[in-house]
Amino acid sequence: MAASVREREVQIVSQERKRRTRSRTISSLPPIVISKMSAHEYDLDPACISLVCPSCRTWVPIRVADTERATAKLVPHHTERAGTEDPVRCPGSHRLVTINVSVATWSRRLEQGVAETNGRRADRVVRKPQVRPAPAVMQLVGGLVDDRTDRRMNEAHTKNCTTCSATKPSCPDGRRLAHLAARTQRTALLRRQKQTEREEREDKRAQALRLLHDQQWEAVGGRVHATDQQRVRDVLAALRQMLQAPTKPGTEPLTAWELADLKTTIAVLERQEKDLTHRW
Known part of the structure; x- marks a missing residue:
């Protein structure tokens, strides 16, 4: 009896568990589609995947499951700065995120945007002309x-x-x-x-x-x-x-x-x- 309990504990500990998000709560707001956002409003770097929350306009991490990318959603966050007493939960918390853009596509779009921005900036510095002193009367x-x-x-x-x-x-x-x-x-x-x-x-x-x-x-x-x-x-x-x-008939004389x-x-x-x- 003791041997069977020990074997069952070993099987339970060594068995690989399915990872999932910590909370099953899902926001009632419609999912955020990455492809409809600008390239500078989200970051698909695997080390820090995040985006700008449409509700509070702050950068929020995205929690992504390993097996089902459809379950990606925003982590719970507040609208106030960190350390604020009685913070208010942002309505965009637990909002689903549809990641339909690959990392390579996102990097290419970001590089193109940087190139266009650099092209609009003037490389030459235009100096202001020095004002000469006004002559005397x-x-x-x-x-x-x-x-x-x-x-x-x-x-x-x-x-x-x-x-x-x-x-x-x-x-x-x-x-x-x-x-x-x-x-x-x-x-x-x-x-x-x-x-x-x-x-x-x-x-x-x-x-x-x-x-x-x-x-x-x-x-x-x-x-x-x-x-x-x-x-x-x-x-x-x-x-x-x-x-x-002579005066014509039917006309008045002068x-x-x-x-x-x-x-x-x-x-x-x-x-x-x-x-x-x-x-x-």
């Missing part, structure tokens, strides 16, 4: 003022400045104004000469344009004058015919005001015709 107006304006600016500065005198500038603005006055005085003759040359060029250009306009007008002036005369004559003939034509207006228009056109004839 005296430097800005250096090429924009004449000798008279510069002399007035120097006198106004000497009058209002407590350190500068008429003969010896002391402050930076006074020294700049004195330098500007000396430079303006040296270049005044050259500037006036350039201004005179520029005005002469503009006068010659305007005179050449007037000559060109006169030549072009001489070429077409006769035809334009003849056209103006013919237009005035045609309008005069039409108005005179309207004035001399009133005194309309008749006077028509005669005034005819007189103006006759004067224009006379002017055009004597002008040419």
